[in-house]
Amino acid sequence: MSHLQAHSFHAHAEDDNGMPNYAYELFYQQGMSCYRWGLPRPYVLQALRAVSASYMQRFGPVSFWQLRAFAYGLRGLDCAGLRQRAAPVEYRWPLPPDAAWQVVACLYPDGLCDLDFVHPVSRRFWSEENGFLELPSYDPPTLGGWWFEEMGFEIMRMQLAMQVQITDRPSAHLKSVKLFE
Known part of the structure; x- marks a missing residue:
């Protein structure tokens, strides 16, 4: 045996x-x-x-x-x-400062992730005033959205919204027409 x-x-x-x-x-x-x-x-x-x-x-x-x-x-x-550890020995995972904050993994279209805290009442992110929380790895195949989802983290899928571009105003395509003389 x-x-x-x-x-x-x-x-x-x-x-x-x-x-x-x-x-x-x-x-x-x-x-x-x-x-x-x-x-x-x-x-x-x-x-x-x-x-x-x-x-x-x-x-x-x-x-x-x-x-x-x-x-x-x-x-x-x-x-x-x-087994060997994947995270550096000195690394410590960030924990929410109090029970009101929830942990969320922000998943970007390129596969990269950021860890953040969100406050469900004020709808503010910790990163707005403090920056994103450091992760032990930013390699998507190693520690990507798939891993955070498997580990039960709330996933926020980030999407590109739109891009604003300021240019000179184009000339009008329509001209005013007099209907009655």
């Missing part, structure tokens, strides 16, 4: 044919992503709620062993030992 199989929840890691079990991997990988990016507890809980809601919508109730698989991934452990 392998070390992983010694814990009962690891018995669910493979299906009857020896293939990885999606229900196990989904929760384990979500926990591992939280570990690798060094998410603080509020964002870890948000990620757990997101993966649970996604799973329940498609397959039904979540089992206790799936929560344990998430916790195992959150420890950063795999069959080779401890």
Whole structure:
């Protein structure tokens, strides 16, 4: 019996044919992503709620062993030992200054993301007075909108609205006509 199989929840890691079990991997990988990016507890809980809601919508109730698989991934452990962190050691994820502010990931058409806080009552963004919050990476394939959505962050898809251009006034195409003389 392998070390992983010694814990009962690891018995669910493979299906009857020896293939990885999606229900196990989904929760384990979500926990591992939280570990690798060094998410603080509020964002870890948000990620757990997101993966649970996604799973329940498609397959039904979540089992206790799936929560344990998430916790195992959150420890950063795999069959080779401890995984390397993706976020720099000194990086700390920004948390809202108080409960009134909500976290939002701003996703731009080019795939880049910014993290911001929004106040639902005043409808103000934190970045209006303080600038955007720093992220550990701005590489869309590594930490893009897909990742923030998977982790349960609110996504605000930014779109180009319109561009104003000031030019000389063009000459009129219509001329006045006298109808009656």
